[in-house]
Amino acid sequence: MQSYEAIYAVVRQIPPGRVSSYGRIAILAGFGGQARLVGYALHALRLSSEDEVPWWRVVNHRGLITNAYEPALQRALLEAEGVVVDANDRIDLRDYLWDAIL
DNA sequence: CAACTGACTGCCG
DNA sequence: CCGGCAGCCAGTT
Numbered sequence: 001m002q003s004y005e006a007i008y009a010v011v012r013q014i015p016p017g018r019v020s021s022y023g024r025i026a027i028l029a030g031f032g033g034q035a036r037l038v039g040y041a042l043h044a045l046r047l048s049s050e051d052e053v054p055w056w057r058v059v060n061h062r063g064l065i066t067n068a069y070e071p072a073l074q075r076a077l078l079e080a081e082g083v084v085v086d087a088n089d090r091i092d093l094r095d096y097l098w099d100a101i102l
Numbered sequence: 103c104a105a106c107t108g109a110c111t112g113c114c115g
Numbered sequence: 116c117c118g119g120c121a122g123c124c125a126g127t128t
Contacts, residue, residue: 031124033122033123034123034124035123036123036124036125037123037124037125040124040125040126062116062117
């Protein structure tokens with residue numbers, strides 16, 4: 001799945017204490033709107049330990065953690081990064097959404 | 103080969 | 116902001 005490498009590259013560019021949505025990653029990776037593929041790529045990444053990819057910094061466009069495996073783990077990692085997570089596993093994108101300004 | 107499912111998103115209300 | 120519906124791609128059954 002070398003095609004997904006673009007997705008991993010974008011996710012790695014997310015700075016600590018910041019989060020991004022699947023759709024954003026898809027656009028930045030050149031997939032344009034195909035957000036589901038991003039989730040697929042991250043899923044595969046979890047199974048195969050490649051380089052360190054901060055998959056936990058990726059949430060849906062509502063700021064809600066849609067992780068189907070270890071949502072509690074993702075929440076813990078985000079809090080460790082300094083991100084404030086709501087009791088309902090939700091994040092305030094107004095302040096934590098990464099705009100990829102480089 | 104067709105149908106189903108899934109770490110999603112945009113549009114409507 | 117939340118819930119529902121449709122569209123999208125890839126992997127399974």
